[in-house]
Amino acid sequence: MEKPWKCEDYGKGFKGLYGLEKHQRSHTGERPFTCSQCEKGFTNISNLRRHERVHTGERPFTCPQCVKKFNDIGNLRKHERVHTGERPFTCSQCEKRFNDIGNLRKHERVHTGERPFTCSQCEKGFTNISNLWRHERVHTGERPFTCFQCEKRFNDIGNLRQHERVHTGERPFTCFQCEKRFNDIGNLRKHERVHTGERPFTCSQCEKGFTDISSLRKHERVHTGERPFTCTVCDKGFAQLSSLLKHYVTHTKNGPFKCSDCWRGFKSSPLLMSHQRVHTEERPFSCSHCTKRFRTSSNLMKHERGHTGESPFTSPTGKRFTRSSLAEPQCHSHQ
Structure with missing residues (x-):
């Protein structure tokens, strides 16, 4: 033509x-x-x-199989491949197949290392423009996508779509082996590894394999001793969020001192006052070396050791440690 x-x-x-x-x-x-x-x-x-x-x-475009609606004909076509299992786009380097040409192009950059989209504020590079836009909202705080049912706002359309399924109960992603249904494609992929035995995420220290990245991150804390989940009442650190939530009960169970914001109960007035700073964002404890401020005196003391180099914990052998260098008890080697 x-x-x-x-x-x-x-x-x-x-x-x-x-x-x-x-x-x-x-x-x-x-x-x-x-x-x-x-x-x-x-x-x-x-x-x-x-x-x-x-x-x-x-959303004028409707899937004839599950009646899901889309705002774009291209998104409908892509979605229909979830039902058919069709993956017509193949990577020339590793032969991995994709149901969308955009996902193939994105994947190819894994092989080339190309990150052509750069953040103007922090110069971080991204393999695709949508990841850059999503990242830029970290700097701006923008949340342009709103749930029409509960008005909760999101910085990414994918997170909004996933959230909407909480209201609808929709589970559009089906396992072809056992027909179990999921509300998120990531959860389906994770589940499929139950059937295949695949464990693509490997610990660099002990080579143990995991089915998903979050399980690997959780496991790595066994080696590093990292405790990123901190109690807002007593500043005790935990390696897992579930352990922190269990710990909270020790402060709140039958506590007579009630928080007026969230009605959580505490055993003493000082514990309640410490907790309330989570709501007020008050940080009354100031570092004498820099301008940083903290909600609790223990967090301030922990921070000041970064300036002084002090090692507050002593082992039975006389060796001294900071909290961050202490690992989980079960990880200590026995000689």
Whole structure:
């Protein structure tokens, strides 16, 4: 088919003038079509119409199999492959298959190491533009995606869609081996490894394998002694969130001193006052070496050791440690 309209930069041909003009905006950066609600600019009218559905919530395209609705025909086509299992796009390096050309392009950068999208604030690089946009909201605090049922806001459309399934009870992702259903594609992938035995996430210290990255991160704390979950009442640290939640009961169970914000009970007035700073964001304890402030005196003391180099914990052999250098008891080797 003849394509008489040529791009002067690359020589690419188009059937009509509109196609050429649309293409040339990829060179000029021009975005003449603007959203009336958020002023975001687009290179063509169809992308603007698609974007406007983010604000209106309109989803005119319906899956004939599960009646799920989409705001874009391309997203519907991609979704239909969840039902068919079709993965027509193949990586030329590792032969991994994908149900979407965009996911293939994204995956190929794993092999090339390419990160062409860079944050203007911290210069962190990303393999795709959507990850960059999501990251930029960390700096701006923007949460443009709102749940129409509970008005909770999200910084990413994927997180909103996943949240909406809490209200609808929808579980659109099905395991082909046992037909168990999931509300998130990541949970389905994790579950499939139960059948395959695959453990792709490996500990660099002991080579133990795990089915998902969160289990690996949890395990790595056995080696590092890291305790990232801290009690807001007594500053005790825990390696796992579940352990912290169990610990909270020791402070709140039958406590007569009630927090007026969350009605949690505490055994003493000082514990209640310490807890209330979580709500007020008060930080009355100041570091004498720098301008940093803390909610509790123990957190201040912990921080000041970074300035002084003090080692507050002494072993039976006389060796001294900081809290961060202490590992889980079960990880200590016995000689």
